[in-house]
Amino acid sequence: MLGLIGQKLGMTQVFDDIGQLIPVTVIKVEPNVVIDQRTPERDGYSAVVLGSFDAKPSRVNKPRGGQFEKAGTAPKKRLVEFRDYEKECAVGDTLSVDLFADVRFVDVVGVSKGKGYQGVIKRHGFRGGRKTHGSKFHRGLGSSGMAATPSRIHKGTKMAGRMGGERCTVQNLQVLRVDADKNLLLVTGAVPGTRDGYVLVSTAKKK
Secondary structure (H helix, E strand, O other): OOEEEEEEEEEEEEEOOOOOEEEEEEEEOOOEEEEEEEOOOOOOOOEEEEEEEEOOHHHOOHHHHHHHHHHOOOOEEEEEEEEOOOOOOOOOOEEOHHHHOOOOEEEEEEEOOOOEEEOHHHHHOOOOOOOOOOOOOOOOOOOOOOOOOOOOOOOOOOOOEEEOOOEEEEEEEEEEEEEOOOOEEEEEOOOOOOOOOEEEEEEOOOO
16 A cells, blocks of 8 residues: 545646546645654554644644654654555655556545535435425425334434534545646545645555
């Protein structure tokens, strides 16, 4: 597995060789620094800890600041652990967007946009009631439990509530372009999260 920390800049469109329009998402991947390594002998598993996007030293507490001093790098805003990293690297090494130069498909993890408190039609796709005169049931939940047995509502019943703001993954996005000079990665389709939101880009697990 290969992965880097990036930042979603927004969506645009490009044209392929035959003139077909392709919607793409532009992800900025600043250089990622190897902050620490996990080893099977010490931690029981193999992984690397990457940090990206410089942070103010005043915003970093002492325990976390010690990790950056040990790695010999400036404080970073984001720290992410990637397990079973395929690339050999040492603490203090810098990884750039060139890591995906030969990769065709990637998975992108982000935090979806928060929608606030929403009803069942928008949140779960319920059909709702008839829009006819005298119906009195249009966008409501409807029946949610039985009376005699079991005389309660089962856990996990779909209801109105907070929507969005959750970690989600979009798989098998095709890599269209890697711009090493501008630290940009162009992938097909949409990526979860808001503009300027942080995302994790890794090689696709299913392709």
